[in-house]
Amino acid sequence: MTSSAKKVSRPTGRKKSKKRRGPGQTLSKRTKKLNKLSPKPKRAQPTSKKIVSSLSSRSNSELLAMWQNCLEKLGDEQQKWWHASAEKVLRKIGAEWRKRANASEIPEGQFAWPSTVAERGVESLGFVQAPKEGMLGYLGYRVGDTNGLDSGSRQRILAEVFRGSLPPLDSPEYLEQWGEPKSVARLKKLAETIAALTRNAKRRDASRLSTAIGDWEDDLDFLYVEFYIGRFGFSWPSVNG
Known part of the structure; x- marks a missing residue:
């Protein structure tokens, strides 16, 4: 053989070993893949049924606080999932206010005879004294x-x-x-x-x-x-x- 002859590398019979992944790494990769494929669970819509059913027994101050709370939620884009229920509760509070206003009206030519009995809760369900504003x-x-x-x-x-x-x-x-x-x-x-x-x-x-x-x-x-x-x-x- 001449000195210019190329050296031929001989196979050693050994295969290069692939780097093994631990079980944790494999599971993590599979979990990520499944998470991408599976739909994210939707947030459960809040129910207004229980709130609405309690409105007739609420005082006017409680109804006002609920009314203000509904408006606050409607103004918060991060609580969009609450908006439909808040709108419904607002409408129902309005209906309750109308009902109380109509029940408090006295026919013309008549008046309610004054009572000396202080019944708890009666004033809170009638007309509310107006503030200065x-x-x-x-x-x-x-x-x-x-x-x-x-x-x-x-x-x-x-x-x-x-x-x-x-x-x-x-x-x-x-x-x-x-x-x-x-x-x-x-x-x-x-x-x-x-x-x-x-x-x-x-x-x-x-x-x-x-x-x-x-x-x-x-x-x-x-x-x-x-x-x-x-x-x-x-x-x-x-x-x-």
Whole structure:
């Protein structure tokens, strides 16, 4: 053989050993594959049946807290799975409020004879004494730096006040001023209430109350765009004067 001849490598008879995977690694890989193939379990929808069945025995303050809680859930995109139930409970609370308002009305020319017996729970199921802020204050609508709500929360309250039934607040006469849901009377009362609050604040101290005034003006714009344009023709209230 010449020196230029190529060396031929001889087989040794040994096979290269493949790196073995531990049982844990194999199972982990299989589990990941199965997880990708199998559908993720859907979150169980919350049931509102038990809540709805208890509404007639709840006090007005409890109904109000539930109403506010439903609006809070509807404003939270991370709780979308709750939205359908929250909408249903809102409608049922409205129906309960209407029922209580109608039951508290006394025919014209008659009046209820006063009683000296203090029955527990009776007052909490009739008309509620109105706070200084009126309907909006009772429902939790607040503006300004100190205890004001963010715009989304305020406007959800206003939208529900326009669309839904209202609690039996103060008296049948006061409730009648707010008209029916989605009516011209309801929107007019809402707009005039907020415009009056804005005008009064400007007269008192426009500089100190600038945040509250700005919140009210933003909310009036919201009502104007969302519910007034193309639907109603009454004179929109002014915030000046």
